[in-house]
Amino acid sequence: MSNQIILLNHVPSEDHQTYNTDAIIPQDVDTTWLLYFRPQDAYRDFLAELANMASSKTPEKHTWRVYNGGLKYWFDLVGQAMPTKSLVTQYITHLRHQKEWGQGKRGLAVTTIGSKYLAPLRKYLQALAGQDIFTRVDGSPLTNQDRAFVMDAREQIRAAHAVKTPKPEVTTNRAALDVHGERLTMLQVQQLYDTCDVSTLAGLRDLALLYIGFNTGMRIAELRRITLAKIKQADTCYQIHVRRKRGNHDPISLDETGFRLITKWIERYNNSLPSDDPRCITADRPIWQSVQFNDAPFPIDYKGTGMQMFERGISAESIRAMLRKRASLVNTGTFTEFPKFSPHDMRRTVAAIARNSGMDLTDIQGILGHKSLATTGRYIGKPEKPERMLLKHNWTIPDIPTQPHQTELSEQALSEAV
Template sequence: MSDDARAEQPDVLPESFARVLADYERHLVLERDLTPHTVRAYLGDVAGMLEHAARLGCADVGEVDLRTLRSWLAKQQSLGRSRTTLARRATAVRVFTAWLARTDRVAVDAGSSLGSPKAHRTLPSVLRADEARDLIAAAVEAADDGSPVGLRDIAMLELLYATGIRVGEMVGLDVDDVDRDRNVVRVLGKGRKERTVPFGRPAARALDFWVRHGRPALVVDGAGGALFLGARGRRIDQRAVRTLVHRRIADVPGAPDMGPHGLRHTAATHLLEGGADLRSVQELLGHASLATTQRYTHVTTDRLRRAYQQAHPRA
């Protein structure tokens, strides 16, 4: 949960609100199977709205109407919340009121008519194909001593770029999740949805070298089947991977600074530029909505426009 959301979450809610919020938490955890982080974020946003409703005199969720929701959103805006934050919180509340109506806790879904400012959508920074090659080369050069950590770093960068998986998905991988006969990796994504993602020969070679020569030198009791290990021999954490990516990106002249998610953007963009269809890329990335994948078409269109302007004599 963000600091803002945590600060705004009330210590005490009216009993009727608290009971509904507890039921909603069980729904998010047991029925929707959301991650603890996502559950906390949803609850923080909804609890803030309910606190505002209580201050306006509402004692039951059935009394929370559209006017109340708009008043709450206006209060958020007056506090200087960004458009992105306002959009996210409005979405969280719309999901909550839809659940209230679906479970017959209210007669009318007040949030169905709640609008919110559209978040500014910026195109993600991505590497060019030559910069991606230079990134891997930088990792290889940094690991010229053949150290286990160096072999691990090469394998992680190769896999992130080859598959476009999320950093959280990668650190959660076990050795048995990699199928070397088919060159695919089994990934547990958001909502604990499992998908299978292919990878190419360079990533396969790097993984083989890490598993055979690097991992055995680092692994300690308690590591379990973790594929990638930290310096102390246990499952690596996301912060270490982010630090690695930023460090190696800095070795590539002119490349935009980015973390693991930037490599995910890069993989998606290069797949589309190489001719992959949108639905296939959606499946590979594990996007629930095709609209999320479609933003990468804007990146490739933007690149095409720049190339046209640079190359065509009458651009």
């Protein structure tokens, strides 16, 4: 019996991808359930729910892309088999041990499985189990035997929906310390700043972008959403009002230096263009713009993905390329290379530097826009000092005298007891 992957014929074919992995079900599956249930309608309901999410109203559509990709992986893997508890359990096992990612690596983390694969699958299964079935798909009336089958199949789909995300092998109330990512030091951040030649357009832009990234901890998508109209002056600083993760619109504080760098960059960029040029950065246009290798703005008719480049601003990949370039220009003065870091590592760096300077965890949580303190702890990436976990108090405790014939515990005895 072949274990060839069966592509689900009712799933839209755009951006379809066949994954190089073994199927978890045989090819000759029982498709009786397709006489009653309409997976294509459930998939459309799934897409409609995604479209109503706040994140789907942004150009990036992060959640839409991740969820849709995760569900398509399920379709490619299981084909036309009816979703059951057993099938979903096998699917999770496949993801944990066989799913390929990176450079030949296999097996996904439990958190990745839950957020990128099981979350969209549950939405699809919920829509599938909730379908009203009054006739067969071909329009013929249901018999009593049909109704019994539909009832049983619906229960099996609901059981598949109820399968829980597996627990991680190791649990703790503290954030994991062996997390991926880099946390640069204050010196290393300064070294990056020093590579920027502010006499050039690209150098001034990169310095401003680096400074904002390392001072606000904004995500790459949030950085790209900044416009002049979204920067407001508060009592003691400036505030950036952009949409953050999961629809969060909490303002992001910006100091005077950051605002000055932004205005200097915009002035320099606009002065390189005619005053009536549509490429000029205006109140509602993204402030970060791409610059050519000759240090000039891109031509007015140059198009990016779907729109003119100056309308969408700098791309996420261009920001990543800029970070790689700046890291390569740093002269460490030693034989060691400058750490390779990503845009998200700027957030980790902000968390680590803020904590090292004594900032409270809840304040760092607010800067990064986290819902959970545990997540903030992972970004800091180092253990809390043990003395910080001691309760500070002003209680008076009397001295405890040593009784006659009582031997005091020495440090050596305590260490041996441990």
